[in-house]
Amino acid sequence: MRVLILGLDNAGKTTLMKKFLGEPTDTIEPTLGFDIKTVHFKGFQLNLWDVGGQKSLRSYWKNYFESTDALIWVVDSSDRERLSQCAEELRKLLEEERLAGASLLVLANKSDLPGAIDVNSIAQVLDLHSIKSHHWKIFSCCALSGERLITAMTWLCDDVG
Numbered sequence: 001m002r003v004l005i006l007g008l009d010n011a012g013k014t015t016l017m018k019k020f021l022g023e024p025t026d027t028i029e030p031t032l033g034f035d036i037k038t039v040h041f042k043g044f045q046l047n048l049w050d051v052g053g054q055k056s057l058r059s060y061w062k063n064y065f066e067s068t069d070a071l072i073w074v075v076d077s078s079d080r081e082r083l084s085q086c087a088e089e090l091r092k093l094l095e096e097e098r099l100a101g102a103s104l105l106v107l108a109n110k111s112d113l114p115g116a117i118d119v120n121s122i123a124q125v126l127d128l129h130s131i132k133s134h135h136w137k138i139f140s141c142c143a144l145s146g147e148r149l150i151t152a153m154t155w156l157c158d159d160v161g
């Protein structure tokens, strides 16, 4: 199962991936290209693609769309200023034909931060309820503690499987 992990830079994509793999999360550098990791989970072999999210790198995202079974869209719940930018980037992705059929897991990350926006408000700003083209679900989570990460990944595997 090919899983593409995308989102704006600093959302916590690499931290989430490392936590899920059981690797230390304290020595993370910005992802400049991409990183692929393979893990076995719920009877699936997951190939996780962590792709850099900086503005200059977003035009390369399309190179990773082919054969994607699942898209994980990671949101920094504490980044109020860029939430509309985050919504816009997601909207563009969902129009991509090569992502048609991919299940969408939205992770409202950094739920531990005091200023984090609640998950329902994020769903509203991202206009998730209007999505008809993809199966989707949103979970709040904390990549540092791993809270709700397994629940969210289980939903994704069940949906794709």
Ligand code: GDP
Pocket (backbone or CB within 6 Å): 007, 008, 009, 010, 011, 012, 013, 014, 015, 016, 028, 029, 030, 031, 053, 074, 109, 110, 111, 112, 113, 141, 142, 143, 144, 145
């Ligand atoms: P990426 O650019 O999306 O890959 O983001 P990173 O994984 O590099 O994380 C960006 C920063 O956010 C790092 O300083 C992480 O330690 C921090 N971070 C990631 N997830 C969380 C979280 O759940 N809670 C908090 N408080 N910080 C987080």
